[in-house]
Amino acid sequence: MxxxxxxxxxxxxxxxxxxxxxxxxxxxxxxxxxxxxxxxxxxxxxxxxxxxxxxxxxxxxxxxxxxxxxxxxxxxxxKALSVEEIEQIYQVFSTLEVKAAQLTARRGITTADHDRLDGILTQMERASKRGDIEAWSELDDEFHSELVGLCGNPRLQAMLRQLWDLQYHARRAITKLRPLPIVSDREHRAILAAIAAGNEEEATRLHQQHRDRADEQLVSLLRQKTTFPTKA
Missing domain, CATH: 1.10.10.10 (Winged helix-like DNA-binding domain superfamily/Winged helix DNA-binding domain)
Structure with missing residues (x-):
């Protein structure tokens, strides 16, 4: 994952x-x-x-x-990564994740895979309603991990794991600063629908749109968090 x-x-x-x-x-x-x-x-x-x-x-x-x-x-x-380095990591990470979504749509998912992903999204939506950002964030990790795990490309998966490790601490630092992820919940539903339909083009477009917005938000929050470690 x-x-x-x-x-x-x-x-x-x-x-x-x-x-x-x-x-x-x-x-x-x-x-x-x-x-x-x-x-x-x-x-x-x-x-x-x-x-x-x-x-x-x-x-x-x-x-x-x-x-x-x-x-x-x-x-x-x-190592203490600067916000600029985190941004560069996400530029690569998100490109690979979007490719994983495309490959997953191409390969197709089983009914069991769909039901598992659908269940995660339902839990995320419930977490959003009660304002539990910590729980939502962990479920978000799980959802994206499951999608990547279904792409069938172990080299891509390994590269994503390494990039995730590099930015994990920074991402956790801003979890509580995030607004309620209502938009992300809608985007996740649309991405899953496109993948379930085997629509590569739509899955790619929707996932790219989601990652662009989410990454911009993350970097903006990191810049606002003055206690985040930066290089001299």
């Missing part, structure tokens, strides 16, 4: 290097190691109660993911 929620599920059974990677990634994405945090390799090893070798391997992977900067003999720094 393109928008997996950070989780520590199953981490105890993982090899040390994978445990180190997933636990550090979880702490970074959930803000427990906020942008700008600097730690020595030994401090990270102590934090995770692991030896330095698996920690070193995990840090290399996290640097490849774009989540940290690693400096030999100086440890790591959790």
């Amino acid at each position: 393109s928008r997996p929620r950070p989780s520590l599920q199953g981490i105890a059974k993982m090899p040390a290097r994978d445990r180190a990677y997933h636990e550090l990634k979880f702490r970074i994405l959930e803000g427990r190691l906020p942008p700008g945090t600097t730690l020595l390799e030994t401090e990270v090893a102590s934090l995770l109660s692991l030896s330095r070798t698996p920690v070193r391997e995990a840090l290399i992977r996290l640097e490849e993911d774009g989540l940290v900067d690693v400096r030999p003999r100086h440890g790591i720094t959790v």
Whole structure:
């Protein structure tokens, strides 16, 4: 899926290097190691109660993911993305998501797939009515993830996962600032209808329109949030 929620599920059974990677990634994405945090390799090893070798391997992977900067003999720094960098990430992310919607419409979805997506949208609409933006946001992630999961292109899915990780913390920072997503609810319904009908052109047009509007709103909210970390 393109928008997996950070989780520590199953981490105890993982090899040390994978445990180190997933636990550090979880702490970074959930803000427990906020942008700008600097730690020595030994401090990270102590934090995770692991030896330095698996920690070193995990840090290399996290640097490849774009989540940290690693400096030999100086440890790591959790990267702080500027609003401009977040905007650039979304320009790529949204282009790939729109393509995923097109591919999903082309492949077609089963009745079970449709019913599952329809159920998520119903829950989102209920969350909107009661003003529960946090719950709506999690369901929004689930809806988009399910659509991408149906596109049949594992390379596209993998690229979306990495891009999602990069902007996850920033997106969470503005969740409570969002207006009620009534427009998004209508747009989601229209997108699902186009996909269910197998209309590639309409699914692409509607999803592009949705992403353009939603991305513009997100970037605008990020610019308004003065506490969001920016680069010097």
